[in-house]
Amino acid sequence: ETGVTQSPTHLIKTRGQQVTLRCSSQSGHNTVSWYQQALGQGPQFIFQYYREEENGRGNFPPRFSGLQFPNYSSELNVNALELDDSALYLCASSAGVSGANVLTFGAGSRLTVL
Amino acid sequence: RKEVEQDPGPFNVPEGATVAFNCTYSNSASQSFFWYRQDCRKEPKLLMSVYSSGNEDGRFTAQLNRASQYISLLIRDSKLSDSATYLCVVTKMDSSYKLIFGSGTRLLVRP
Numbered sequence: 001e002t003g004v005t006q007s008p009t010h011l012i013k014t015r016g017q018q019v020t021l022r023c024s025s026q027s028g029h030n031t032v033s034w035y036q037q038a039l040g041q042g043p044q045f046i047f048q049y050y051r052e053e054e055n056g057r058g059n060f061p062p063r064f065s066g067l068q069f070p071n072y073s074s075e076l077n078v079n080a081l082e083l084d085d086s087a088l089y090l091c092a093s094s095a096g097v098s099g100a101n102v103l104t105f106g107a108g109s110r111l112t113v114l
Numbered sequence: 115r116k117e118v119e120q121d122p123g124p125f126n127v128p129e130g131a132t133v134a135f136n137c138t139y140s141n142s143a144s145q146s147f148f149w150y151r152q153d154c155r156k157e158p159k160l161l162m163s164v165y166s167s168g169n170e171d172g173r174f175t176a177q178l179n180r181a182s183q184y185i186s187l188l189i190r191d192s193k194l195s196d197s198a199t200y201l202c203v204v205t206k207m208d209s210s211y212k213l214i215f216g217s218g219t220r221l222l223v224r225p
Contacts, residue, residue: 042201042215056210097211105157
């Protein structure tokens, strides 16, 4: 059983650029959630995807967007990057949207915005 | 006010010590409670769930007090490998199931 994989692991961008982060969910998991973790903080919920639709969103601006594909993998897109977007971006998959399902996190993509 | 509050630490303890972490949460409608462990520059990993009746997993004991909206984690006989950041987590279920994380408490266990 493969776990959650994310790519790239590290990347550096400059202000105003756009970035796409990718996530492959764990085998058997159809739900993907994205979290942002700034240095010294806990992860913050960005949004969740279920059946290729956004299924809930945290307090993030519209320049944060996502997709989920038929194979349940997902992308996080961030436009017009700002310095404060520098963070670890974590993807977590689960076998549904019920609270009974345990989330499995990927190792994250570390974004630095200069 | 943050939804989940934790003392950031660091807690610096010798091997073999007992250490306790506390956390408070603001939303009385929170449904589930967890402690996660996060090693430096790694992803969070589930340490244990927390129940009102209390639960124990080896050297780790977690407790929930719903009336006080307070969660605790006790680590007995600390090991060097326990050095990590411990994240208190509550859940919120509306249109989606989301984890609300505290900022974490850093533990350093010294020889």
